[in-house]
Amino acid sequence: MDGAHGLNPDGTIAREGSLDRVAAEFAPVVEAARARIPEAFGPDRLHSAYLYGSVPRGTAVVGVSDLDVQLALHGEVTEADRAAARELEAALDRELPQIDGAGILLSGTGTLLSELERHDLGFFVACLCTPLLGPDLAAELPPYRPTSLLARETNGDLALLLPGWRAQPAGRALGRRVGRRLVRTGFTLVMPRWGGWTSDLDRQAAVFGAYHPERAEQMRLAVDAGRSPSPDPSVLRLLIGDLAPWLAAEYTAVHGAKTPR
Incomplete structure (x- = not known):
């Protein structure tokens, strides 16, 4: 990997973040998310969950950084899904002193894998998100270059x-x-x-x-x-x-x- 420019040896953009990079102080935050997400979104709704931002990059600051989550859902996102996400955001922020807020993005798997979103949400999942739960959609997306x-x-x-x-x-x-x-x-x-x-x-x-x-x-x-x-x-x-x-x-x-x- 080209550490200076964030690229793989073939010139494609390397995936940022890893659960291995999560600082010890934020390990309980990750485990709380891992436990609470399936409680809020059952198997009929949840396809996969991802972390992104400073926590999986290992640069989060206790009491300053927020927790960023992307969920891939079966079917289109509903108002019930949005309400569940808001409730979960509030609970994580309230219960975890390490973070200053939690944000949960919701997308349908069809949208994330669509041609229209190939170079936006698809790139986001494939390169900027770290798998937390479920099958990794990055396996169904192409490599990306800084074009x-x-x-x-x-x-x-x-x-x-x-x-x-x-x-x-x-x-x-x-x-x-x-x-x-x-x-x-x-x-x-x-x-x-x-x-x-x-x-x-x-x-x-x-x-x-x-x-x-x-x-x-x-x-x-x-x-x-x-x-x-x-x-x-x-x-x-x-x-x-x-x-x-x-x-x-x-x-x-x-x-x-x-x-x-």
Whole structure:
């Protein structure tokens, strides 16, 4: 594996994360998720479960990091599934002092394996998720390379998010969501030129800044917002009002718009 650029020897993107990398402090968190997910989603609903983010990458910080989970369900996602996920998120956050929140994404297996999602949700499961329960869908997905197609389909819809962000009141949740999305989008803007993959926010911002030094300081603000949102609303206004529109326009010019869903 190319440790510098996150690639396998053949140039494909290596899978991030592993249960072996989970820090000892977070082992009880993983075991709680392993036990509670089947309780909330029985075998008729649950196909497989995955962890992603800092916990399986071994970079989680006690009391700061959240627990990120992706569930693959049989059939389409229902309102009952969403309600069960919200209840489980609240229970895990309440019962596990190691984490600051839990987030559970829900997708049907048909969607995850579809041609439309091949370079978005499919890539996410195959390369950014760590198997926790059930059959691994990565076995049914292709290898991926750091291409413009991958950039377009993963983050080429930033412009669609801006009206919603502008309409929401400033707050911690919005700041974290905006910050993380802007850093990811900035990184994938330059990913094909850099020729690799990383999900580390600091490294993503550094890679972006090497190609766009005039925006590097703003991207550092986005990293900070993605981790610990500033109480100063002017920071969020700057990110949404200046960095985000520039990034959306640049992204469309370089990679094109994401295929409509």
